[in-house]
Structures are given as structure tokens and as C-alpha cells.
Amino acid sequence: MNSSILGGSQAVAEPPQDDEYEAVEGLDRASIECTRMHEAAAAKKTASDYEHIVWSYGVLWSLFAIYGVMLWRRGARLRGDVETLRTRIDKA
Amino acid sequence: MPSGATPWPLAFRATTGSMRLPRQAWLLAKNDLRQELRDLELVATAGFFTLVVLVMFGLSFAALGRSAQPLAIPGMLWLAVAFVGALTLTRIFDRERESDTLRALLSAPVERLSIYLAKGAVTLLVLLGCCLVLVPGLVLLFPAGAVFAERPLTTAVLVVLGCVAYVAVGTLFAAGLAQSGGKNVLLSVILYPLTSPALMWALVSTRALLEGHPDLNTYLIQLAALDVLLVALGGVLFEAVLVGSTGRKPARERGRRRR
Amino acid sequence: MTRQIPIVLLAIAAVVFPLSVHKIFLETGIERQLGTAQKIFYFHVPMAWIMMLFGLVCGIAAGIQLRRQSRRAEAVAIAAGEMVVLAGLGVLITGPIWGHASWGKAWTWDARQVTTGLLWLVFVAYVLVRRYGAAGSDRLAAALAIFGAVDVPVIYYAVKIWKTTHPSNDVVGTLPPEMWAALWPALGALLATAIALVAVRARQEMIEMDVDDAWVRVDELREAAKGAAS
Incomplete structure (x- = not known):
């Protein structure tokens, strides 16, 4: 899973053969791999956390929305009921 | 005849009255008990139901290991009490409804609180009678239950306290349901969530008893305090629930919206 | 005038909600122990407070309903009871989602989860009795709501001695x-x-009661007219 991330760092980790490269200090292959691994794990955790957040937000507001729709329909029914009542009274 | 115009103060006045309240409660309870002695309906059905539940528990949990038993026995004890209690409460008030005596009783010149106390006492007696089958049964079925036999007094206190809490809530709502001509299915719906804290307390106490936990006495005292709270609340609400007020239109007139 | 209150409240919510999202996700740091998932806290906890608040409102309104035979109180009790069920559902769903993200386990049977669950059951029972109870069970339901409100601390301590692993109360402090x-x-x-929805629901309930009464009156008048004609 980390190979794609580590692929980019391969060139850096390779010891320079000729003078075209300037040695980068303090970066050996193992520590880079370790860093990348932690970064990947953290990114994955954050992504999963955000997924959880979106789900819970969605659930919460859709609950409100569903209740709102139920109230709306109830109101419509009530209005109809009042209309029938009014016609009934007018007839009487 | 006390009119229903002032729902709550009556219940309070009843508590400050002299010997009237206990005497009325005793008379009402005696009446119920006499009828019960005549046909033994409640004791027979509830007792048999307890036995059946006990056998079911035995069949289901016979293979339970010795270490798991102290965790399972409290659950069995109080679940059985909850089931039997609901059954008994339903039956007690069904009987009133069949002969429409509850309404007559409510319009009679007796304190409403004494009705609550009398019905609660009868239910409690039936429930305790069932526990006389239940607890020895658990002792026989499960080795870990031997503690019940070793400390009979503590066990008795625990069972009484737990049953009182259950009955305090149950009597109020069973009476209310019988009065409103309601469906008894709702009794379990109401009763189990409302009594869950009391049953949980009883559960914890029972586990403490079985495991010889030092906090047992604290739990028992807390359970007793909960009993007092529940009985007081039930007594205060009983009249308001059953009688309501004359200032309001009868509920029957407003039944239309159920359609 | 009172008709406008829900609309105003909803408008306020519509403005404040994006603001709160901005604050939660862009201006507040990530909590060190619980990570990004802790952001669920910002609406999980308010939802729990709303549930408790309306549970209390429902109990008090039911008490007033029993004492004074007030229709307004009855309508408020019904609306608040439904809001408790709704908010409780929100708490009970977002809680395990947060738990799954932070503890790796959705339901751990800890004290506050169980307390919320039990309280939710009490108010579901209230709504069921209101809906399916026979005529005249309104007072019964009111007693149920009062018991439910009184039960809140009792349930809390009962569950606490039963078991606990939840972050303790002072987390919020x-x-x-x-x-x-x-x-x-x-x-x-x-x-x-929540308040807007409760207000709308309570108003509907009051109108419904009036309409019921009107129907009964019309029926009575018709019966009377029939009796006079024959």
C-alpha cells in the first residue's frame, strides 16, 4: 500500500554515484519509509474520521428533515380536515 | 364524597390523616385477598407461570459454568419478577374491569391513595409468593445460588425491596390502563423502561450478594431509598391519573382524533 | 406573531449552521487524543443536551397538564416528547459512529450510552402510549412523562454503579x-x-384538539337536528 508513496523517494534514498547529485543529509531509506508509513496511516485515519463525521452529520440533519416532512404532511392533513369541517358546517 | 376538583391536595391530605388511610387500605386489601383465597386464581396462574419460566431458564442455562452463574442468576431472578409482575398486574385490574368495580371504587368515599396501597400490597404479596418458588428453584438449579440459602434474611430483604419498586410503578400504570379501557399490551411497553433503573439496582445488589461484595448494604439502602421515592411518586400521581378533574371535557369526547 | 417564531428560529439556524461548520472544521484544532473524529463531539453533545432539556420540558409540561388541565401544556408535552425521541435517536446514532471512529467499537455498554438508551426507551413508550393508547390515556401518558423526567438522575446513577468506562463528566468542564x-x-x-420543530408540533396539536372538539360539536348538532326533524 505504501509502495506508490515510497516509489517517489527511491531516487533520493539511492546513494549518488556521480557528482551530478548532491548528497542529502539526514535522510536514509529506513527513516523515510517510516515517515511515509506514518503519514499514510494518519491520512487514512483522517479520511476515515471524516467519513464518520459526514455520516453522523448526515444522519442528524436527515432526522430533522424527516421530522420536518412529517410535520408538513400532518399540517396538510389538518388543513384538509378543517376544510371538510367548514363545508360540513356550511351545509348544515 | 370527595369531588375530583382538587386532584393532588387530596392525596397529601390523606398522608396527614390519622388512622383512616391504613384502615381503608387494609379493608380494601382484605377484600381482594378474600376473593383470592376463594378461587386462588392469581396465585395459581402466576405461580405456575413462574415455574414454567424457571424450567425454561433451567433448560436454557443448565450448561452455564460455575464462574458465569453469579452473573446470570440475578438476570434470571429479576427478569422472571418483571414477567410475573406484568402478568399479575394485568390480571388484578382486568378483574376490576370485568365487573366495572374500579369506577365504583373511585367514586366511593375512600381515599384514592388507599386504593393504590391496597392494590399494590396485593400485587406485592402475589409477587413474593412467586419468589418463594423462584428463589429456591434457582438455588436448586444453580450451585452458585446456594448463597441465597445461606443468607436467607438478606435475600428476603433484597427480594422485597426489588419487588416493592416494581409494584410501586406497576400499580399506577396498570390501574391507569384499566381505567382508560386501554390495551394491556401497553403495560409492558410502559413498565419495562420505567422500572429498568430499579431492576438494575436490584440486579447489582443480587450480584453483590452472590459474590459476597462488601458494598451490598450500600446498594440495599439505595434500593430502599428508591422504593420510597417510587411509592411516593406513584401515590401522588395515582389520583391525578385515575380521576383527573371535572373541569375538563370527558376524554371520550375527544376520542375522535384516533381515527 | 407567534406563527413567525419557528420561521425566525429556522432562519437563525440556517445562518448559524454554516458558521458552526466553519468554526468546527477550520478554526478549531484537532484534539490530540481522540483525533479528527472528536469533531463529532460538537454536535453529539449538544444533541444530548437537547434530549435532556426536552425530557425535562416534557415532564414539567405533563405535570402542569395534570394539575391545571391545560391544553397548551399537553400540546407542549407531546411535542417535547417527540423531540426527545428524535434527539435521542440522533445521539444514539452519532454516539456509536464516534465510538467506532475513536474507540474502534461502536457500543461499549458504558454508563452514559446505557442511560441515554434507557431514557430514550421511556420516551418512546410515552409516544407509543400517546399514539396507541385508548381515549383517556392522556393522563396516563403524562404520568409516564413525569416518571421519565424523575427517572433521569436515577437511571444515571443506576447505570453508573452498574458499569462505567465513558470519559467522565468533567471532560466538558x-x-x-x-x-x-x-x-x-x-x-x-x-x-x-429543535425549538422551531417543537413549536410547530405543539401548535399543530392544539389546532388538532380544537378541530376534534369542533367535529364532536358538529356531530352533536346534527344529531339534535335529526332528533328535532323526526
Whole structure:
């Protein structure tokens, strides 16, 4: 899973053969791999956390929305009921 | 005849009255008990139901290991009490409804609180009678239950306290349901969530008893305090629930919206 | 005038909600122990507070309903009871989602989860009795609501001695100020929405009671007219 991330760092980790490269200090292959691994794990955790957040937000507001729709329909029914009542009274 | 115009103060006045309240409660309870002695309906059905539940528990949990038993026995004890209690409460008030005596009783010149106390006492007696089958049964079925036999007094206190809490809530709502001509299915719906804290307390106490936990006495005292709270609340609400007020239109007139 | 209140509240919620999202996700740091998932806290906790608040409102309104035979109180009790069920559902769903993200386990049977669950069951029972109870069970339901409100601390302590692993109560007390700052708008938006819905529901209930009475009156008048004609 980390190979794609580590692929980019391969060139850096390779010891320079000729003078075209300037040695980068303090970066050996193992520590880079370790860093990348932690970064990947953290990114994955954050992504999963955000997924959880979106789900819970969605659930919460859709609950409100569903209740709102139920109230709306109830109101419509009530209005109809009042209309029938009014016609009934007018007839009487 | 006390009119229903002032729902709550009556219940309070009843508590400050002299010997009237206990005497009325005793008379009402005696009446119920006499009828019960005549046909033994409640004791027979509830007792048999307890036995059946006990056998079911035995069949289901016979293979339970010795270490798991102290965790399972409290659950069995109080679940059985909850089931039997609901059954008994339903039956007690069904009987009133069949002969429409509850309404007559409510319009009679007796304190409403004494009705609550009398019905609660009868239910409690039936429930305790069932526990006389239940607890020895658990002792026989499960080795870990031997503690019940070793400390009979503590066990008795625990069972009484737990049953009182259950009955305090149950009597109020069973009476209310019988009065409103309601469906008894709702009794379990109401009763189990409302009594869950009391049953949980009883559960914890029972586990403490079985495991010889030092906090047992604290739990028992807390359970007793909960009993007092529940009985007081039930007594205060009983009249308001059953009688309501004359200032309001009868509920029957407003039944239309159920359609 | 009173008709406008829900609309105003919903408008406020519509403005405050984006603000709260901005605050929660862009201006507040990530909590060190619980990570990003802790952001669920900002609407999980207000939802729990809303549930408790309306549970209390329902119990008090039911008490007034029993004592004074007030229709307004009855309508408020019904509306608040339904809001408890709704908010409780929100708490009970977002809680395990947060738990799954932070503890790796959705339901751990800890004290506050169980307390919320039991309280939710009590109010579901209330709504069921209101809906399916026979005529005249309104007072019974009111007693149920009062018991439910009184049960809140009892249930809490019962569950506490039963078992506990939840972060203790003072988590909210020791919150850094920036997290408080993010909590208030979220609470505001949710509370405004909840109050608006409860107000609408209570109004509907009162209208419904009036309409029921009117129907009964019409029926009575018709019966009387029929009796006079024959």
C-alpha cells in the first residue's frame, strides 16, 4: 500500500554515484519509509474520521428533515380536515 | 364524597390523616385477598407461570459454568419478577374491569391513595409468593445460588425491596390502563423502561450478594431509598391519573382524533 | 406573531449552521487524543443536551397538564416528547459512529450510552402510549412523562454503579476555550431547529384538539337536528 508513496523517494534514498547529485543529509531509506508509513496511516485515519463525521452529520440533519416532512404532511392533513369541517358546517 | 376538583391536595391530605388511610387500605386489601383465597386464581396462574419460566431458564442455562452463574442468576431472578409482575398486574385490574368495580371504587368515599396501597400490597404479596418458588428453584438449579440459602434474611430483604419498586410503578400504570379501557399490551411497553433503573439496582445488589461484595448494604439502602421515592411518586400521581378533574371535557369526547 | 417564531428560529439556524461548520472544521484544532473524529463531539453533545432539556420540558409540561388541565401544556408535552425521541435517536446514532471512529467499537455498554438508551426507551413508550393508547390515556401518558423526567438522575446513577468506562463528566468542564467557541454555534443551530420543530408540533396539536372538539360539536348538532326533524 505504501509502495506508490515510497516509489517517489527511491531516487533520493539511492546513494549518488556521480557528482551530478548532491548528497542529502539526514535522510536514509529506513527513516523515510517510516515517515511515509506514518503519514499514510494518519491520512487514512483522517479520511476515515471524516467519513464518520459526514455520516453522523448526515444522519442528524436527515432526522430533522424527516421530522420536518412529517410535520408538513400532518399540517396538510389538518388543513384538509378543517376544510371538510367548514363545508360540513356550511351545509348544515 | 370527595369531588375530583382538587386532584393532588387530596392525596397529601390523606398522608396527614390519622388512622383512616391504613384502615381503608387494609379493608380494601382484605377484600381482594378474600376473593383470592376463594378461587386462588392469581396465585395459581402466576405461580405456575413462574415455574414454567424457571424450567425454561433451567433448560436454557443448565450448561452455564460455575464462574458465569453469579452473573446470570440475578438476570434470571429479576427478569422472571418483571414477567410475573406484568402478568399479575394485568390480571388484578382486568378483574376490576370485568365487573366495572374500579369506577365504583373511585367514586366511593375512600381515599384514592388507599386504593393504590391496597392494590399494590396485593400485587406485592402475589409477587413474593412467586419468589418463594423462584428463589429456591434457582438455588436448586444453580450451585452458585446456594448463597441465597445461606443468607436467607438478606435475600428476603433484597427480594422485597426489588419487588416493592416494581409494584410501586406497576400499580399506577396498570390501574391507569384499566381505567382508560386501554390495551394491556401497553403495560409492558410502559413498565419495562420505567422500572429498568430499579431492576438494575436490584440486579447489582443480587450480584453483590452472590459474590459476597462488601458494598451490598450500600446498594440495599439505595434500593430502599428508591422504593420510597417510587411509592411516593406513584401515590401522588395515582389520583391525578385515575380521576383527573371535572373541569375538563370527558376524554371520550375527544376520542375522535384516533381515527 | 407567534406563527413567525419557528420561521425566525429556522432562519437563525440556517445562518448559524454554516458558521458552526466553519468554526468546527477550520478554526478549531484537532484534539490530540481522540483525533479528527472528536469533531463529532460538537454536535453529539449538544444533541444530548437537547434530549435532556426536552425530557425535562416534557415532564414539567405533563405535570402542569395534570394539575391545571391545560391544553397548551399537553400540546407542549407531546411535542417535547417527540423531540426527545428524535434527539435521542440522533445521539444514539452519532454516539456509536464516534465510538467506532475513536474507540474502534461502536457500543461499549458504558454508563452514559446505557442511560441515554434507557431514557430514550421511556420516551418512546410515552409516544407509543400517546399514539396507541385508548381515549383517556392522556393522563396516563403524562404520568409516564413525569416518571421519565424523575427517572433521569436515577437511571444515571443506576447505570453508573452498574458499569462505567465513558470519559467522565468533567471532560466538558475542562474544554479549551476554542472548543467551547466551536460548541456554542453548533448548539445554537441545533437548539433553534429543535425549538422551531417543537413549536410547530405543539401548535399543530392544539389546532388538532380544537378541530376534534369542533367535529364532536358538529356531530352533536346534527344529531339534535335529526332528533328535532323526526
